[in-house]
Amino acid sequence: MILPGQTLGMLGGGQLGRMFTVAARTLGYRVLVLDPDSGSPAGRMADEHLHAAYGDAWALEQMAARCAVVTTEFENIPAQTLETLARKVPVRPAAGSLLHTQDRGREKTFIRSLGLNTAPFEVVTSADEAEAAFAGVGGPAILKRAAFGYDGKGQIPVDAPAAARQAFESLGGVPCVLEHRVDLAMEISVVLARGTDGATVCYPVAENIHRDGILHMSIVPARVTEAQARAAREAANRIAEGLDYCGLMAVEFFITTAGELLVNEIAPRPHNSGHYTLDACVTSQFEQQVRAICGLPFGDTRLLSPVVMVNLLGDLWTDGEPDWSALFAHPAAKLHLYGKAEARPGRKMGHFCVLGDDLECVISEAEAIFGAL
Template sequence: MILPGATLGMLGGGQLGRMFTTAAQTMGYKVIVLDPDKNSPAGIIADQHICAAYTDESALAELAQLCSAITTEFENIPASTLAFLEQRTVVHPSSTALASTQNRNVEKNFIRAQGIATVPFVKINCSDDIDNLGSQISFPAILKVATFGYDGKGQIVCEDLSAVYAAFDAMGQKECVLEQRIDLEREISVVLARGQDGQITPFPVAENVHINGILHSTTVPSIAAESLQQTAIEMASKIAEGLAYVGTMAVEFFVSKQGDIIANEIAPRPHNSGHYTLDACRTSQFEQQVRMLCGLPAGNAELISPVVMINLLGDVWGNSQPHWNKLLTQPDIKLHLYGKKEARAGRKMGHFNVLAAETSQAMELASQTFEAIKAD
């Protein structure tokens, strides 16, 4: 076990790194963040900020020398960076686990290898692959860049074959995946913690709503059937085991109107849909991340209140500040801002959690409050 007083490393200085840093410091650990942005949200609150690129081997060697263990906040850290660090200190998740989730084609093939369904998909490397699609994919479909896509970025809806050619050109003819759209009933996600001993502790299943490809709200408990929720937890656990994963991770699922459950994406880190755990569970997903990294047993993941989480994007700021008084006068709403200096459209600036005795009450108050705080 790595105990309080030790120093932990975080690759990445965004909001997920910031919330990890807060959890670790609360538990008595020191945190060093490595991030190339001098104003990174995690870097400005960490005990030390190494402002360097993720491929800077001298900076990485310094981080490894100073830290008892190192983790990451997002999957686009080069797997080679983690492999470099693994030669020098404890690193979770592993470079091999990260590599399995960085490319959408590799990720989907991995999921299928676990016996878990994905949407029908085809790897697109060149125009010839589009020529040869035949009946492999029905339209409408979505063309997604294979790497570095997130929050709706790097994806284009295609209504027919000609749109795929145009979208592929718009992507710069980089490796892509063409995914068939499904008749969607709902989107859910499972956040879980897996320890070095293989023990898995899942959080309650979350029900998610996306707007323009970006998560807008998460509601817990989900209204999905109990059997479906249990299946999702079993699938996510199987994926974690297949990756030999250590840490906090999430799996997003589609539920079709026919009742099928389909794995969409793996997030090898805490997840936006797990932010509700900060206020509505006995242990947050970020404390679990600290615990898993340090070889501690998982905390109790029990839900203590129905909750709705609402993302706050830069759009809410307008040309000024949101009407925070409309939110902060509500005793059962918890505000979390990420310390980002500039509000931009589509940029995640924070979130709030609404707690209530009933899910319906939380949903109504969340909707009312979101509309009320928008800047003029």
């Protein structure tokens, strides 16, 4: 076990790294962050911030020499960086575990290899393939960049073969995945941790509502049947085992109007839809990330109260600072701001959670607070 007093390395300095840093320091660890942004949110909370590129040889030497273990806050850290560090220090999750999650085509193929279902899809590497794939996948469909797409970026809805060709060209001709747009009843997610010994633990299932491709609200417990929740947890555990994963991860699912459970995406890191755990669970997802990579026993994932988490995007800052007094007037609302210097439309600046005994009342209160902001 890696015990408090030792130094944990974090690759990435955004809000996920920031909340990990807070959890780790609260537990008594030191944190060393590597991020090229001199003003990174995590870097400002860490014991030390290495302001350098992820491939910088000197910075990687520092991390390898000074850290007891290294982890990540996003999936697109260069594989070479992880492999270089892994020669001298444990890296959790390992580069091999992230390989499948850095490309949508590989990810979906891997998911299907485990006997789990996804929406119909085809990998597209040319404009001609885009047209042909539409006939195979069927419309309506959505073309997604295979790599580096998130929060609705790099995704274009298409409804005809010619539109698929045009969308492929507008995305720069990079490898893509064309995916059938299923009749969607609900989106849900499961956050889980897997330890160095292969043991896993799941958090309660979250029900997720998106706006313009970005998560707007997570509702916990999700309004699903116990059978659906159990199937989602079992699928998430199968994926973690298949990846030989160590750390904290999330799996996103579609539930179709026909009741079918489809795996949408794997997030090999803490997840936006798991932010509710900061206020409503015995152990937050970020403390659990610390425990998992350090080989500690898992913390209790029990839900203490129904909860709704609402994202705060930079759009709210268009006319200046939001009216926080409207939020603080609600004693069961908890505000989390990420310390980002510049608010931009679509940029995640923070979130708030609302807790209460009655889930429908909590949803209404959260919507009222967001409207007042």
